[in-house]
Amino acid sequence: MLKSLIKKDLQECWEALEYEYSDNYYVEVPKNPEHGDFSTNAALANAKNNRLKPLDMAAQIVELLKKKRHYKSVSIAGNGFINFVLANNRYHKTLIDIFEAGDKYGQSEYGEGKKVLIEFVSANPTGPLNVVNARAAAYGDTLYKIMNYAGFKAKREYYINDSGNQVDVLAESLELRYREILGEDIGELPPGTYQGEYVKDLALKLRAKEGTKIMHYSEADKLEKMKEFALEEIHEMQYSSLEKFGVEFDSWVSEKMLRSQGVIEEVLSYLAEANCTYESEEAVWFASSKYGDEKDRVLMKSDGEITYFVPDLAYHLTKYHRGFDHIIDVLGPDHHGYVPRLTAAMRALQFDETKLEIIFLQQVNLFEGGEKVKMSKRTGNIITMDELIDEVGVDAARYFFLEKKPSAHLNFDLELAKKESSENPVYYCQYAHARICSVMKRAKKEKVNLKDFNTKDLTRLKSAEEIALIKKMVEFPELLVSASVAREPHRLAFYTYDLATLFHRYYQKYQVLNSARPELSKARLYLLTAVKETLAIALNLMGITAPESMYKSATKKKTETAAQKAKVESTEKKGSIYQKNDYDGKDDYSQINDGKDDDLIDDDDENDDDEVEVKTKKAAPKPKTKSGIAKAAGLIEKNTKTNKPEPKKDSKSTKKADSKTDKKEKSEPKKPKATKKEKKDK
């Protein structure tokens, strides 16, 4: 807001001086406070096109700006920068705005209500969540929060690969462990199986639940039963890890559900229609190299099974179909080779690939005692997300993950986080908040309050430290916008730290409450109220608690459990969102595998189906999709929608019209084999 004030003034200058100007300049808060409150390179950037020396141009501008009253000073730096110092009352006015915004401070309309889907974590349901998943959880959740705060309408989604080869292997692994606990010598586990301890735990749990009767099943039934059991258990495990971490999702999408809606055939037929598939060596290929991928990819293997790519593509089509303006996938570092084929498919099917944005989080290395903790997926020797949280606490873990920009590898020093957690930067930020709360408690005790405070007394705030705090808070809204746009929540972590530093410095130097000077005390209290609110907002956006008090005497563990408790409580309060739906019945999940109802979505009201489809149809710009994907999209959408207890809207007219088209589409037979006809031998 203050920057735009300066920009406006600069424009007036150029117009008055009749100079050419472009907006390729900036107004910024200089790193060095000696360079003023704000500075601009405007003269440097625009001197050339007016055939002037930067210094001369700057001099003329400064001459004009000096007449404005809201500047305390306007000056030229040696090389042509113009530095501004604003009058204090300008800051005092801004402080009032911040104070009055309260817990809404920093919110903006920047995103214009654009619908954004953020998919993150989406770990395979074959084991506990690991530290990379934890990073993704912290990242995705915070990105979601700041984007919503910046005016987007973001949703969080988790895709479950509960179908395919890896879950079959999971069942086999469980079967082996099961036989082992029954006393059989299974020898060494074959390579490729899941070897983690958790599989043994699953086996024990299964025996406790089912006894040994399962061993009398046919081989296929046995494995099916085990798969079902393992998926359910592991899903619960992952779910509870995320819950503990304070991360919720608006929707969970099951690959199995997608498949049951016929999306496989549909996707294959689309690709065939787009004339980009062919058969070779008994397999069906996607000619992705025609669309920018480095080589063609297999869609259907020679054994008749499809590759994971097909349902994944279908899943992405449902994202389009659900009418999002923008789609963000947060992927692990080992998936970047996968993107070209995905975008190739979008291109081939004429979907707007610019809507799809892939963000890669780089890997996480754990260090202990200066040495890298070796983890091996093969032997199952991994540190889980739960273990990490138990070790360092939710707040610290979230901060550590958020502190790094997504594209950077993250070295997480466990020992530091454990042993010296009291020096952890997250405590530094939280402590600033707690200190202010402490001052407020004291103020209450001394009956100092802001009820009869006259904001004119804010003129008493004139120390450099006080103005610095206001200046920092002024940056907050635009910081959130830039963090959203750049998809870099780590900027928020740094901001919070900086604001805390300014506060600690101020607190150290000045006594806030001083009975001899009641007006000054109130003005300072007013300022600190705004600072406290800003810190709390920032911390909450990162999923970190803003404690009212922190005492050194409290042991590390006490502080953490308290923080965790607070977290859990807050989750419970607003919670219920999806639990009610998908997970209020874990049974829902178990139903997945009974062959009847292959989805996660509690489909209790048949009439809803149509209505939902109506909605999604309306939302979809290009109904390229046919019934399977449309239906799946509808189911997901419905699931998402019903997460929020909203009164159902009645849209009869559109409903009729659309269900007609829907029927028409449905009656069109799917031709999965069409792809095979599409022979393009090389």
Add this chain to the structure above:
RNA sequence: GCGCCAGUGGCUCAGUGGAUAGAGCAACGGCCUUCUAAGCCGUAGGUCAGAGGUUCGAAUCCUCUCUGGCGUGCCA
């Protein structure tokens, strides 16, 4: 080989084409009779991997080289 990500004090990391490259940790030296010392102040530590280029100006943009991680499956 090709592709993606990275390379900034001893360590972990910030850094919109701008001014003398910044924090934290570790090291060293100070500050508690005053609202929480989980704090503050100070000292030391740098050829921004290297070489060219673009321009008023480069850690930042372009090219090449080097180093590390990942990818390059009819795995997911």
